[in-house]
Amino acid sequence: MSGHSYDAEKYWKANLRLIFGSLVIWALVSYGFGIVLRPMLSGIPIGGTDLGFWFAQQGSILTFIALIFHYAWRMNKIDEKFGVEEE
Amino acid sequence: MSQFAINIIFVGGSFLLYILIAIWAKAGSTKDFYVAGGGVHPITNGMAIGADWMSAASFISMAGIIAASGYASSAYLMGWTGGYVLLAMLLAPYLRKFGKFTVPEFIGDRFYSKQARMVAVICLIVASLTYVIGQMAGAGVAFSRFLEVDSTMGLIIAAVVIFIYSVLGGMKGITYTQVAQYCVLIIAYTIPAVFISLQLTGNPIPALGLFSTHIDSGMPILDKLNQVITDVGFTEYSADVDSHLNMVLFTLTLMIGTAGLPHVIIRFFTVPKVADARWSAGWALVFIALLYLTAPAVASMARLNLMTTIYPDGTAAEPIRYADRPQWIKEWEITGLIQFEDKNGDGRIQMYNDGSSEAAKAFQPEAEARGWDGNEFTYNRDILVLANPEIANLPGWVIGLIAAGGLAAALSTAAGLLLAISSAISHDLIKGAINPGITEKGELVAARISMAVAIILATYLGANPPGFAAQVVALAFGIAAASLFPALMMGIFSKRVNNTGAIAGMLCGLVFTLSYIFVYKGWLFIPGTANLADTPENWVFGISPLSIGAIGAIVNFAVAFAVSNATEEPPVEIQELVESVRYPRGAGQAQDH
Numbered sequence: 001m002s003g004h005s006y007d008a009e010k011y012w013k014a015n016l017r018l019i020f021g022s023l024v025i026w027a028l029v030s031y032g033f034g035i036v037l038r039p040m041l042s043g044i045p046i047g048g049t050d051l052g053f054w055f056a057q058q059g060s061i062l063t064f065i066a067l068i069f070h071y072a073w074r075m076n077k078i079d080e081k082f083g084v085e086e087e
Numbered sequence: 088m089s090q091f092a093i094n095i096i097f098v099g100g101s102f103l104l105y106i107l108i109a110i111w112a113k114a115g116s117t118k119d120f121y122v123a124g125g126g127v128h129p130i131t132n133g134m135a136i137g138a139d140w141m142s143a144a145s146f147i148s149m150a151g152i153i154a155a156s157g158y159a160s161s162a163y164l165m166g167w168t169g170g171y172v173l174l175a176m177l178l179a180p181y182l183r184k185f186g187k188f189t190v191p192e193f194i195g196d197r198f199y200s201k202q203a204r205m206v207a208v209i210c211l212i213v214a215s216l217t218y219v220i221g222q223m224a225g226a227g228v229a230f231s232r233f234l235e236v237d238s239t240m241g242l243i244i245a246a247v248v249i250f251i252y253s254v255l256g257g258m259k260g261i262t263y264t265q266v267a268q269y270c271v272l273i274i275a276y277t278i279p280a281v282f283i284s285l286q287l288t289g290n291p292i293p294a295l296g297l298f299s300t301h302i303d304s305g306m307p308i309l310d311k312l313n314q315v316i317t318d319v320g321f322t323e324y325s326a327d328v329d330s331h332l333n334m335v336l337f338t339l340t341l342m343i344g345t346a347g348l349p350h351v352i353i354r355f356f357t358v359p360k361v362a363d364a365r366w367s368a369g370w371a372l373v374f375i376a377l378l379y380l381t382a383p384a385v386a387s388m389a390r391l392n393l394m395t396t397i398y399p400d401g402t403a404a405e406p407i408r409y410a411d412r413p414q415w416i417k418e419w420e421i422t423g424l425i426q427f428e429d430k431n432g433d434g435r436i437q438m439y440n441d442g443s444s445e446a447a448k449a450f451q452p453e454a455e456a457r458g459w460d461g462n463e464f465t466y467n468r469d470i471l472v473l474a475n476p477e478i479a480n481l482p483g484w485v486i487g488l489i490a491a492g493g494l495a496a497a498l499s500t501a502a503g504l505l506l507a508i509s510s511a512i513s514h515d516l517i518k519g520a521i522n523p524g525i526t527e528k529g530e531l532v533a534a535r536i537s538m539a540v541a542i543i544l545a546t547y548l549g550a551n552p553p554g555f556a557a558q559v560v561a562l563a564f565g566i567a568a569a570s571l572f573p574a575l576m577m578g579i580f581s582k583r584v585n586n587t588g589a590i591a592g593m594l595c596g597l598v599f600t601l602s603y604i605f606v607y608k609g610w611l612f613i614p615g616t617a618n619l620a621d622t623p624e625n626w627v628f629g630i631s632p633l634s635i636g637a638i639g640a641i642v643n644f645a646v647a648f649a650v651s652n653a654t655e656e657p658p659v660e661i662q663e664l665v666e667s668v669r670y671p672r673g674a675g676q677a678q679d680h
Contacts, residue, residue: 012669019176026172030165031335038327047298048307049325056161057383058294061168065372068175072365075180079362084670086360 011082018074022067030060090483094233097487098494101271102248105498108267109252109260117527120257120534121188121510122356127262129363133370135262136354138269138499140167140345140371141378142218143225146272146496151468153386157324161383162334166341168372168379173346173572175368179355181579181668183364188356190349190507190571191515197578199661200586201520206593207571208515211349212508214566216545218348219504223549226497232422232473233490239550245498246546253502253542254535261502262357268495273377275492279476279485280381283388286479293384301391312387315394318402320440320450324387330629340636344564347572350500350507361671389471392478397438397464406435415477424467431460438464505545509538565604565632569596569639577647582665584647585657592647600639604632 033041038052046054079085114120127135145167153160185193191211195204223242230241252260277293284296288308301308313323328334345351355364396413397406409427419425427436439454440447441462473493476485513534518525525533570593577584577592584592605611607621619625621632630638656662667673 008666008670015669022172022176026169030169030338034161034165035334035338036331048309048311049298053158053161053309053325054298056158057164057297058380060165061372061376061379064168064172065369065376067172068365068369068372071176072362072369075365076362079671084672086362086671086673 007082008084011078011084014078014082015075018071018078022071025063026067029055029063034060088483090486091235093483093487094490097484097491098234101267101491101495104267105248105264106251108263109256112256112260112263114255114257114259114531117188117514117531117534119259120531121514122353123257123259123262125357126359127357129358129366130370131262131266132354132358132363132367133372134269134374135265135357136351136367136371137374137378138265138272138495139354139503140351140375140500141269141272141496142500143222143229143493143497145378145382146276147225147228147472147493148469150382150386150389151471153383154390154471155468157322157387158326159328159334162338162341164379164383166338167345168375169338169342170345171368171372171375173342174351174355175365177576178346178352178572178579179364179368180361180671182352182575183355183358184361184668184671186356188353189510189514190352190575191511192519193578194571194574194589195515195519197661197664198574198584198586198589199658200590203574203586203590203593204515204519206590207574208511210566210570210593210597211511214348214563214571215350215504215508216541216548218350218563219501219508219541219545220548222497222501222504223545226494226501227549228469229473229490229493229497232419233486242546242550245494245501246542249498249502249505250539250542253505254538257534257538258353258357258506261506262354264502265499268499269374271495272492272499273374275488275495276378276385276472277381278488279479279481280385280388282481282485283392283475283479284384287388287391293388294380297384297387308391309387312391312394315391315398315402317446319398319438320447320454322440322444322446324390329623333626333629333631333634336630336634336637340564340568340634343572343640344568344636347567347570347575348563349511349567349571350503352575353507353510354503385472385475389475389478393466393471396478397436406437408435410434412436413478415474418477419466419470419474424470426465428463430463431458433458436464438462501545505538505541508541509534512537512541562601562604565600565636565639566597568636569600569643573640573643573647577644579665579668581648581651582662583656584651585654587654588647588649588651591650592643592645595646596639596643599642600635603627603635603639607632 033052034056038050041051044051076085118124149163152163182193187193187196191204191207194207195201226245227238227242230236230245231238234241252264280293281291284293285291287301288296288299289302290296290299297308299308300306301311304311309325313325317323355367358364358367398404399407409429416425420427431437437459439459439462440450441454473489476489513530517533518530573596574589574593577589606618607625608617610616623629
């Protein structure tokens, strides 16, 4: 990798940015909407309970799936862009 | 045909399938044995991870726990799925690129230290062995209830089946049996849930039924449930928890513990490419979510069905007569997992909350006015999923299916754990430390022998579970969260953390976490040695021993960085190694050297 260290550094930064953004959403839906912010969302009814309950029991899981597939798809693009994808 | 014969056909048929797969997928090399030859498709691997991950705890216990405490148990749902986000982004692709066989091997190489590798081996063995005891015990319960055999006999049958496909096939045999086991367990879990959701809400998808209208009452089903349980003094199902901090930390502990459990991580070494490791994590979570989205529906609907069984004419009317109790209650009474005691001698089953919570105290005067003399009906919450089809009057083949599904969940996880243990012994301990010159053939023999020994030990412990069996979840997740996860993550994301820092971090995280657990649960779980009673008033800042792993991880990170900064940088070749795991190009397949 020493030959393209400049690009390699940019590749790693792009990865870290993507991870950081994903983990902000990861924390927001579970620790945020599902737990700490639940009292603030209690005004939004959903099928006999409130939005926070839905996020805690289902919404966060669905969001996690979307986050992983989005990450895999974006990272494969970034791999190609920086020419570090597998042969 | 009798129910017993149906159960035998379903369980026997599924076991036969696993053995046939094992014969077909025999391992020829150490690479087959440790990483299934490194050629598993990401979707196949995702399914295998699903079965590997979803244990007796997920299949049998989780819905029962959620049914008992409602919203408060959401930590399990979020914690046991959110860890896959961390795996996909922080660990799996890079460890796949590193391309070795075991988790301690990465820690040993990255921190250029045999001691670090041995600390990782010990953490791995303790976490995996405590976890496997629970699986064997779960398999024992399923056997004794459905196959009418003694649970020790049942365990020996289970051990022989696991022995055949894991010793013969190693990771290769385990991978393809896990795919079959996933199919069995997800069908077994979903079918009764679909029927029950249809009966109660008319919606065939349980996950949607949970938020639909209850047909009999015309109310949303969760409202109806809240109403009937609060009527008899139980806390509201959707009530908020006392301590948000504790729930956040418990969820976080489960998430990073999940990401740090070695038997899950090694599954990512079996795919051909780094990109496949990323996709695998996504597919794994899809397959896991099929069960995890259904579980909260199963929980609330089973709780409602149980209430309706006991109070057929509503909670304001008298409960059911003991003499009129349904057949399933009689059958579970035999196992001792359901108990009835007619305290007020009226021949009826009074099930209500006579505990010390606010809701229970508020209900106390009404209970006395109705001539009730304490709660008369207790049930082990683990039976809820297994009894679910019987509670809803579903046909006999569904019950046979549940038996096969529960066993598939327990066996698949046990096999994955046993493989992690045996590869740590044969690859890290024997080849890595004791006898580095061992031939591949010799190592394969050593791997098979250590697998066999691990199975015998696990069977013995499953048949004679130590008193602390119920506490092991805290231990396994606490260890994985506080020791392995931070070490792996720092190994990839920091070039500065060195051998001294990593070892100090792992040991401090581990000692801190274990001490906190032992203070409340007893030192080494020996009864009577706890320093403080395990109640919320005694917990520091309201943090339960179950939630402490997250703090242990923070201790690990902090100590590792502090010590590393005070000591010399890692050598150049280690910094290059870190550099190389970050870039997918040139991954090749998992290899020995």
